[in-house]
Amino acid sequence: MSLAAITDRLKAAERRAGRTPGSVTLIAVSKVQTEERVRAVLDQGQRVFGENRVQEAQGRWPALQDAYSGVSLHLIGPLQTNKARAAVEMFDAIHSVDRLKLVQSLARLADERGTCPDLFVQVNTGAEPQKAGVLPDQADALIREMRALSLPVVGLMCIPPANLDPAPHFAALASLAARNGLEGLSMGMSDDFECAVALGATHIRVGSAIFGARVG
Ligand SMILES: *Cc1c(COP(=O)(O)O)cnc(C)c1O
Numbered sequence: 001m002s003l004a005a006i007t008d009r010l011k012a013a014e015r016r017a018g019r020t021p022g023s024v025t026l027i028a029v030s031k032v033q034t035e036e037r038v039r040a041v042l043d044q045g046q047r048v049f050g051e052n053r054v055q056e057a058q059g060r061w062p063a064l065q066d067a068y069s070g071v072s073l074h075l076i077g078p079l080q081t082n083k084a085r086a087a088v089e090m091f092d093a094i095h096s097v098d099r100l101k102l103v104q105s106l107a108r109l110a111d112e113r114g115t116c117p118d119l120f121v122q123v124n125t126g127a128e129p130q131k132a133g134v135l136p137d138q139a140d141a142l143i144r145e146m147r148a149l150s151l152p153v154v155g156l157m158c159i160p161p162a163n164l165d166p167a168p169h170f171a172a173l174a175s176l177a178a179r180n181g182l183e184g185l186s187m188g189m190s191d192d193f194e195c196a197v198a199l200g201a202t203h204i205r206v207g208s209a210i211f212g213a214r215v216g
Contacts, residue, residue, distance in 0.1 A: 004044070026046070027050040028211070031207065031214070047068075047071050049073055050075075076205055084105040095157040096132060097121050097142075122156075133158065136176060157186035187201045188204035189207070
């Protein structure tokens with residue numbers, strides 16, 4: 001696969017879903033990929049990237065952002081409270097907000113800085129014990145709390161359980177978002193982004209299908 005192949009498939013999926021081609025944001029997930037592969041995708045014009053670790057992003061993106069203008073970075077992996085400051089300094093969006101303590105840290109940082117990345121609440125739609133994300137029945141309360149603290153909550157994110165049909169999880173996330181008046185839906189990865197687009201994804205997070213398998 002390549003970036004061009006994925007953008008073609010994304011456009012076709014948007015058309016099939018009756019959505020405007022180009023309306024879904026493709027986040028190229030560059031975690032663990034070599035700098036050479038990341039530069040190749042930048043050279044093809046991609047500007048929205050996802051990383052799942054703050055430290056890894058800090059190590060590589062400042063230099064790349066000097067070399068390429070207009071890069072937007074999305075944090076898609078779990079965020080520890082002690083990395084919140086580094087995260088808000090580095091990222092344009094955070095897709096992994098999932099607990100009150102983190103929300104409170106983000107609110108303090110937003111007050112102090114006068115700005116905050118776009119925030120997505122990660123929902124553990126499969127209620128898997130090992131997985132990050134707020135449980136579906138606790139999502140409404142967390143969203144309310146974020147709004148009370150004037151945080152820019154723009155949508156929801158999920159990672160469906162492996163080896164199960166993702167469609168019911170995408171549909172559940174979409175209905176949770178609608179119920180809360182949220183427009184953003186960060187859902188769909190290499191193996192299931194077309195299904196996610198059919199069910200309303202506004203942001204898809206695609207790694208291996210663009211860059212090739214992750215090494216190491
Ligand atoms: C790694 C990762 C992706 C991309 O996964 P691929 O299957 O390589 O497309 C998407 N979302 C999250 C949260 C990830 O950690």
